[in-house]
Structure formats: structure tokens, C-alpha cells
Amino acid sequence: MTLDIMIENGIIVTANGMFKANLAIDEGKIVGITKNTVFEKCDLHIDAKRKLILPGGIDTHTHFEFDFMGEKIRETWHQGTTSAAFGGTTTVVDFSVQKKGRPLMKTIETDVSRADALSAIDFSVHGCFTDFSNPEKILKEMKQIVDFGVASFKEFMIYKKQGWCIDDWNLYNILLKAAELNAIVGVHAENASIGESYMDKLVEEGKTSAKYHPVSKPNFVEAEAIQRAIILAENTGSKLYIVHMSTKEGLELVCNARKRGLPVYAETCPHYLTLTDETYARTDAINYICSPPLRKNEDIDALWKGLAAGSISIVGSDHVAFTSEQKKEHSKAFTDVPNGIAGVEARLPILYSEGVRKGRISLQRLVQISSTNASKLLGIYPKKGVIAPGSDADIVIFDPDTRKTLSADSFHMGTDYSIYEGLEVRGYPVVVLSKGKVIIEDGQYLGEAGDGSFLQRKLSEEEVATFEELDV
Ligand SMILES: [Zn+2]
Secondary structure (H helix, E strand, O other): OOOEEEEEEEEEEOOOOOEEEEEEEEEEEEEEEEEOOOOOOEEEEEEEOOEEEOOOEEEEEEEEOOOOOEOOOOOOOOHHHHHHOOEEEEEEEEEEEOOOOOOHHHHHHHHHHHHHHHEEEEEEEEEEEOOOOOHHHHHHHHHHHHHHHEEEEEEEEEOOOOOOOOOOOHHHHHHHHHHHOOOOEEOOOOHHHHHHHHHHHHHHOOOOHHHHHHOOHHHHHHHHHHHHHOOOOHHHOOOEEOOOOOOOHHHHHHHHHHOOOOOOEHHHHHHHHOOOOHHHHHHOOHHOOOOOOOOOOHHHHHHHHHHHHHHOOOOOOOOOOOOHHHHHOOOOOOOOOOOOOOOOOOHHHHHHHHHHHOOOOOHHHHHHHHHHHHHHHHHOOOOOOOOOOEEEEEEEEEEEEEEEEEEOOOOOOOOOOOOOOOOEEEEEEEEEOOOOOOEEOOEEOOOOOOOOOOOOOOHHHHHHHHHHOOOO
């Protein structure tokens, strides 16, 4: 038998440990992990000496080709997912946001077929209902969507002006139905009434610059919505996923819920782990407008501790690649600037450099929060998120010694600026394989549009229940 690929002499890092071994890959799958055997008959030998072998990253939070606040993202699915691959991510879960008056299933089908033609890596979507005019229809559609292989929903607890904000009754009913269907419900947790009224008040007072963005959404605006979502989830039996959590107050609530044994999980993002609200005093502050806003150093410290301890389970990028021109177009008042920042390519390098190198998290924890936990929580384990025989050969060969200065010029995403411009990182992906195919090597992209496929997801109670065994 001739194998496709052997990756030799590297250090394999998994969610539970690390060891030096050779990795055998055939027909897109991992077929063997051996300490001593060297397979001579093999089409391609990759020497990974002094490199780490990580399971390909899973980014739970991207918005490719997003249409939001009067602007459409210009970066294509192919560009965005190529950028993801350069950064060591081999699976993305994007968002299908319902178009009013049309079934969400239609949006999901449209998005999946677009991504199927263009994506560089495997993908899935979360379903987001925004049309609440016929609640019965939503509940019926949920089953159809779960049967299609989309086992997660995400609802907005803010964005009334966009017509996306869900009320508590609809959220309660979606949670009830999700519990019945064994799906998970994510929430963008911000108190809409206070956050949006605060924004209006500031604008009325002539306070229109970006520095008022964090003023309009103090920490409690996020914490209140998290608390409410936890209480609703607890009373429905549903699993709850707090997306892009940014505050120490939110963390405390999630921590308490987890201590009580509730299936409540939190995701944070690299920008909430690295940047503070002082950024909003910069001359290009509009480029940093995202929701929730960037916070303070004490929040950053708390989030890293939460990640290390197990109370935050996942880091997703919340990648939204508006260009600086698109941001500027709507910059008369901070409230009109399209929200979102691009970071799909920087996620893994930042977690390693700022997290592992700085002693804030272990290598095992890096693998858990960047890959394994997402695969278990979102229903793609053990196909993804693990280095084991039978799993897809989605592999990152990571050089812990590469030094790099992050910059818009060196990233591959479809926007002209980076919020991490000038940040020095140590450690970077050097070779990336997707389903046994080398798609990144020596700074070159070797894949093709459409290499990625849609991943049908189904939650496993067992995996979800066992993936976090750390102290919360
Ligand atoms: Zn988002």
C-alpha cells in the first residue's frame, strides 16, 4: 500500500496531551499515528522537525459576504476562507441571516450553494431568524433546518433598527423548540432597549464620534442580556451559546451557570483578548467599531482567566471584512458605521502568541478553544477537531519560532486594514492541510475555490456533556 502523505518528526498536540510521532494520511483521512514506523511507500514526506502538529482550526464565527448596515462585504467566500486557511483555520461556521418575508431555509440553501462553489475549506452555517411575523412557522422550520444538518441557531437580542432583534417570547419559544430538537441556540447578548436608546441620546447631544461607541454600551448592557438568556435557557432545558462575550460581568454569569451544571457555553474573540476601548480615541477609531465594543484591561484579564479555567469554551473571530472606505462612508455618527472587524486569519497566531507564549493558556487549551471544543459543541466531532485515525486530515504544521509582524499587507483577507497592524507575534502556521490536501505551504495558497464542502452537523449529547471537564 502506498500512502498519500507522511508528516514526520513533529510534535502532535491534542486536547489531552502532546507527543512526538509520525502521522500517516491517505485519501483525505488520518490513517495512522506511529512512534517509530516510517512508511517508505508514500507519495509525499513532510518533515515537521521542531514543529507542532495541531488539528485544523475551527472558526465558529465568520460573516463572509455579509450584508449589514447599508454595506455588503466585498471579500468573497473564497478570499475569506483562503485567508482563514493561511491563519491555520480549516473549518468555518458562518451565519445565514434570514431575509424578511422568505423562509430561513431558503437563505441557508442559497448561502450553502454559494459557499459550496467558492469555499477553500469545509464549512457550515448557523441559522438566524429575523422575521418574527409568524412564530408558528419559525418553530416548524426549525425542524427542517436541523434535519438539513444545521444544528445551531443564533438570535440577535439587539439591532432593533435593522429589524433583527428578537423579543423574549420568541427567544423563549425558539429555546424550547431547540431543546426538543437537540439543537443549540446562540445569542448576541446586548440589551436592545438600553443600548439603542443610549446611542440615540448621545447622537442627540451631538456626541457622534467613535469614542462614544463604548459609552453607549456599558458592560452591564451585555451582562443583563446574558443573564436573561441564561434564565430563559434554564427554564426550557436548551443548550445556550453566548457568542462574542466581552465582559468580566458576563463571564461571572456564565461561570455561575456552569457551576450549577447548566449547558451554557461562551465564546469570545481575539479582539476582546487584545484591544481596549482606548482604541476609540485613535484617529481611525471608526475602523474598530464592533459590537459589543472593545472593553478594558480588567475585562481582558478576566477573559484570559476564563479561557484558561474552562468557563469560556471557544474563541471565534467574528470576522466581518468591511473596508475602511465602507466604514468612512457612514461615519457621520458612530451609530451608523457598519459594525464589525476582520480577524479570521489572525485568530490562531494571536491565541498562540498572546496566550501560550505569554503563559496564559497551555498548548492543550489552545487546541481545545481553537478547534476541539467547537467540533464537539457544534456536532462535527470526531470528523473535525481531533488528530486521530479516521478523522479528516485537517492539519496545521505550526512553527513556534516564526516571528511575524501582523499587517494588512501580509494578510490575505479582502479588506485594506487590520486592527492588529504592527502587532508582533511569535509562532505561525507554515503548512496547512485540508482533507489531506496541502493548501498552504511556504506562504503560497495551493488550493482551489470549491475545495470546501458543507458539513452536516448533528449534536451528540455525549460529546457535548463531556468536552469540558476543567474547573469552572
Ligand atoms: Zn458576529
